[in-house]
Each structure stands twice: as C-alpha cells, then as structure tokens.
Amino acid sequence: MPVLEVINLQKNFGNLEVLKGIDFSLEKGEAxxxxxxxxxxxxxxxxxxNFLERPDAGRILINGETIFDADDPSTLSESExxxxxxxxxxxxxxxxxxxxxxxxQNVILAPELLARSRADYNSNKKAILxxxxxxxxxxxxxxxxxxxxxxxxxxxxxxxxxxxxxxxALAMGPDILCFDEPTSALDPELTGEVLKVIRSLAxxxxxxxxxxxxxxxxxxxxxxxxxxxxxxxxxxxxxxxVFGNPKEERTKQFLSRYNN
Amino acid sequence: xxxSVIIGRLLESFVLNCEIFIITLAFGLPLGLIIAxxxxxxFKPLSWLVKIFVWIIRGTPLMLQVIVVFYVPGxxxxxxxxxxxxxxxxxxxxxxxxxxxxxxxxxxxxxxxGQYEAxxxxxxxKTQIFFKITLLQVIKRITPPMGNEVITLVKDTSxxxxxxxxxxxxxxxxYSAKGLIWPLFSTAIFFLVFVGVLTIILGRLERRLDFxx
Numbered sequence: 221m222p223v224l225e226v227i228n229l230q231k232n233f234g235n236l237e238v239l240k241g242i243d244f245s246l247e248k249g250e251a252x253x254x255x256x257x258x259x260x261x262x263x264x265x266x267x268x269x270n271f272l273e274r275p276d277a278g279r280i281l282i283n284g285e286t287i288f289d290a291d292d293p294s295t296l297s298e299s300e301x302x303x304x305x306x307x308x309x310x311x312x313x314x315x316x317x318x319x320x321x322x323x324x325q326n327v328i329l330a331p332e333l334l335a336r337s338r339a340d341y342n343s344n345k346k347a348i349l350x351x352x353x354x355x356x357x358x359x360x361x362x363x364x365x366x367x368x369x370x371x372x373x374x375x376x377x378x379x380x381x382x383x384x385x386x387x388x389a390l391a392m393g394p395d396i397l398c399f400d401e402p403t404s405a406l407d408p409e410l411t412g413e414v415l416k417v418i419r420s421l422a423x424x425x426x427x428x429x430x431x432x433x434x435x436x437x438x439x440x441x442x443x444x445x446x447x448x449x450x451x452x453x454x455x456x457x458x459x460x461x462v463f464g465n466p467k468e469e470r471t472k473q474f475l476s477r478y479n480n
Numbered sequence: 481x482x483x484s485v486i487i488g489r490l491l492e493s494f495v496l497n498c499e500i501f502i503i504t505l506a507f508g509l510p511l512g513l514i515i516a517x518x519x520x521x522x523f524k525p526l527s528w529l530v531k532i533f534v535w536i537i538r539g540t541p542l543m544l545q546v547i548v549v550f551y552v553p554g555x556x557x558x559x560x561x562x563x564x565x566x567x568x569x570x571x572x573x574x575x576x577x578x579x580x581x582x583x584x585x586x587x588x589x590x591x592x593x594g595q596y597e598a599x600x601x602x603x604x605x606k607t608q609i610f611f612k613i614t615l616l617q618v619i620k621r622i623t624p625p626m627g628n629e630v631i632t633l634v635k636d637t638s639x640x641x642x643x644x645x646x647x648x649x650x651x652x653x654x655y656s657a658k659g660l661i662w663p664l665f666s667t668a669i670f671f672l673v674f675v676g677v678l679t680i681i682l683g684r685l686e687r688r689l690d691f692x693x
Contacts (some may be wrong), residue, residue, distance in 0.1 A: 270601050271600075271601075272597055272600065272601065302603055302605065303603075305600070305601060305603060306603045308601070309601070310601040312594060312597070312598065314594060316592075316594035316595060316597065316598035317598075318595065318598070318613050319617065319692040319693055320616045320617060320620075320691075320692040329602075329612060330599075330602035330603060330604060333603075333604055333608050333612065334603055372691065372692050372693075373692070373693075374692060374693040388602070389601075389602075392602060392603065
C-alpha cells in the first residue's frame with residue numbers, strides 16, 4: 221500500500237486554476253522529485269499537502285486512510301488539520317527559522333509544545349523533555365551542526381540555516397518530508413552542503429517529496445520524477461525515463477533548456 | 481527657604497503626573513493590543529467599527545477628549561460625573577490605547593508570513609504561534625515607536641489641568657499668577673529628568689532584545 225495517495229487534487233486562486241486535478245502516489249522509502257517551470261503549480265501542490273492551502277477538490281490518503289477530503293467537512297476542521305498535517309514535514313525555500321531561538325531551541329520548540337498534550341506529560345515531564353533534547357541534538361549532529369547548537373539564526377550561513385530547518389522538520393517524525401526548492405535561496409557554493417544532507421536522508425530511505433530546479437540532483441537522487449506543467453502532471457516515471465527518454469513534447473522542451 | 485518650599489510643592493504635584501503616566505500605561509498597553517486585534521479582525525463590521533473609533537480618537541485633541549469624558553456623561557444623560565482625576569485618566573487610557581493599537585498592528589503585520597507557516601506545519605496552535613513565535617519579534621520591532629509614544633505621554637500628562645487637576649504646570653502657574661515666574665520654567669527640569677530615566681530604560685530594553693535579528 222502506498223504511504224501517500226493524492227487523488228484529483230484541485231486548487232484555484234480566484235479564477236486562476238493552479239492545480240487542475242493532480243493524481244500521484246508515493247511508496248514508503250521513496251524519494252520523489254517534482255520538476256517543472258515556475259508557475260506550474262509545484263509549490264502549491266506541496267503547500268496543499270501541508271495544509272497551508274486548502275484544496276478545492278480532491279482527496280489525500282495516508283496509508284490508505286483518508287486524511288483530507290474536500291467533500292467531507294469533518295476532515296476540514298482546524299484541530300483535525302493540525303493533527304493530520306504532522307504526517308508531513310515541510311522545509312521552506314527561505315528556511316523560516318525562528319530568529320529568537322538558537323539552532324537547538326528551534327528544533328526543540330514544536331516537539332515540546334506537542335508533548336504537553338500527552339497524557340503522561342505531568343508525571344513524566346523530565347524524561348520526556350530529556351528525550352526531546354537528546355533527539356534534537358542527535359538530528360543536529362546528523363546535519364553536521366554539533367558545534368552550532370547555541371547559535372542564533374542570524375549567526376548562521378544560509379546552508380547552515382537550511383540544515384537546522386531540516387532537523388526541525390525531522391524532529392516531528394513526519395511520514396513524508398517535503399522540500400520546497402530547498403536550495404533556491406542559497407549562494408551556489410552553499411547548495412552542496414544542503415544537497416549532501418538530503419542525499420544522506422535518501423540513503424536512509426526517508427520518504428521525501430522534493431520540489432527542485434536542481435535537475436542533476438533530482439536525476440541522481442530520486443526514485444521517481446514528476447514533471448508538472450500548467451497545473452497538471454504531464455509525465456512521471458523513473459529518472460531514467462523522464463530525463464533520459466521523455467515522451468511528452470512539454471517535457472522535452474522543458475528539459476532542453478537545462479541540457480543546453 | 482522659599483526656593484526649597486516651592487520645589488517641594490512642585491515635586492508633590494508632579495506625583496500626579498507620574499500617577500497618570502503609570503496608570504495610563506498599565507491599562508493602555510493591554511487595551512491597545514485588544515483594539516489592535518479588533519482592527520485586524522476578519523469580521524469586517526468589527527474591524528470597521530474599531531477603525532472608525534481609532535480615527536475619531538486620533539483625529540481629535542486629547543485635551544478635548546479629557547473635557548468630553550468629564551462633562552458629557554453628566555450633560556447628556558444626567559449621570560454623576562467622574563472625578564477630575566478619573567476622567568483625565570480614562571481619556572488618557574483610551575487615547576493612548578488607540579495610538580498603541582496602531583503600533584501593535586504595524587508590528588504584528590510586519591512579521592513575515594513564513595513565521596506563521598513554519599509554526600503551522602510544526603503543528604502549533606494559533607495561540608502557541610502568537611506567544612512562542614510572534615510576540616517577542618513584535619516587541620522587538622515596536623520598542624522604538626512605543627518609546628516615542630511613552631515619552632510623549634510623560635509630557636501630555638500636564639493636559640490633565642484642563643479640568644483642574646493640580647499637576648505640576650498648574651501648580652507652577654499659580655505662582656506665576658502671583659508674579660513669580662521661575663517655578664513655571666523650572667518644571668522643565670522635572671520632565672527632563674523623568675524622560676532621561678525613561679530613555680535609559682528604553683535603551684536597555686532595546687539592547688536586551690539585540691540578541692536576535
């Protein structure tokens with residue numbers, strides 16, 4: 221059973237149809253890249269999956285269970301959405317770290333707040349907080365940031381900020397980690413360190429969706445690639461198929477701009 | 481002898497200015513936040529009502545508002561009027577809360593959307609996002625304009641004399657009516673010292689918030 225199924229997802233902004241019916245599925249442990257030109261709807265799709273935008277039609281299923289159905293109001297309430305969105309993690313293009321917290325605090329904040337609603341929180345507080353702290357340190361170490369735990373975001377480089385943001389998303393233990401153009405706001409010499417970290421996550425079979433303009437990276441890293449154009453999935457397949465032997469004219473046009 | 485007596489009397493009356501100052505801040509700062517939320521409400525009738533109210537308060541002189549609060553309830557509805565000090569303080573609180581509300585609103589709206597979204601995708605509630613993420617960033621951004629407003633308030637407290645509250649300027653004017661002019665000029669010292677202390681405190685607060693950007 222796929223971990224994620226998206227069925228006929230549609231999103232309009234006023235009269236503008238941004239997503240015109242998106243269908244795809246994702247297996248556990250897969251890394252999926254979404255490519256396409258600006259305005260094709262890639263980012264909106266990610267934002268819909270993370271409930272930052274509310275789709276106008278369609279369904280989202282996690283492990284076979286419907287977590288969002290545009291026709292079923294019971295899946296749309298704010299408290300429901302807050303629970304369901306934790307299936308997904310999102311790494312933003314421009315990091316969105318919290319400036320008043322250190323790297324470590326940025327990672328710890330949300331898990332701590334979430335833990336407060338646990339039934340055993342009061343009786344077990346110390347152990348729970350300790351566990352969260354250890355997990356955050358472990359994740360930041362995995363991101364190569366052991367020596368930056370106490371640094372505030374403005375003291376970090378773009379690449380370091382983005383790695384903190386990845387640790388912060390991972391700390392919530394999402395089923396699916398989404399990246400929205402994670403290197404687009406970085407200087408070219410800093411993209412490498414972030415891509416390296418994402419690659420290491422892929423090596424550990426982290427289930428991921430990556431919206432990216434880094435074609436070489438998408439080709440090497442992903443198990444599957446989706447090409448989007450004008451709010452539709454035009455083509456999908458293995459990187460070999462999509463990059464090596466695209467079937468659709470739109471895909472060929474798009475890729476030729478990168479190959480030349 | 482006369483000098484120290486007069487300075488003593490001025491100091492006593494300056495206590496009234498300080499009272500007005502402290503009570504206005506204590507109530508005006510939280511009330512301003514409530515007004516700010518009102519004017520940002522997605523329920524349009526409420527936000528319009530609040531905006532019109534803020535326009536009226538910011539669009540008329542504080543001195544006039546003090547007079548209105550003191551006289552109008554009695555004239556219009558035959559209520560027992562507020563005491564002189566009460567009336568002045570009520571007018572000050574409402575007036576300053578409206579100015580504060582605009583500063584809060586500007587501060588809150590200047591926080592990038594991404595901060596809210598980052599909190600949302602991490603499963604935080606709106607309340608958690610406000611108190612854990614937004615609030616300190618807002619405080620940092622509004623400290624300089626709030627400082628301006630607070631300093632203006634120190635000097636505005638002397639407007640309370642319009643309904644015969646015996647604050648420092650009114651006291652000094654009593655001496656000048658008797659032909660003694662220097663007490664009036666010397667009131668400047670009191671304000672300068674007070675504002676000087678405030679400036680130091682505000683500067684410290686700004687530096688305390690310098691640890692992040």
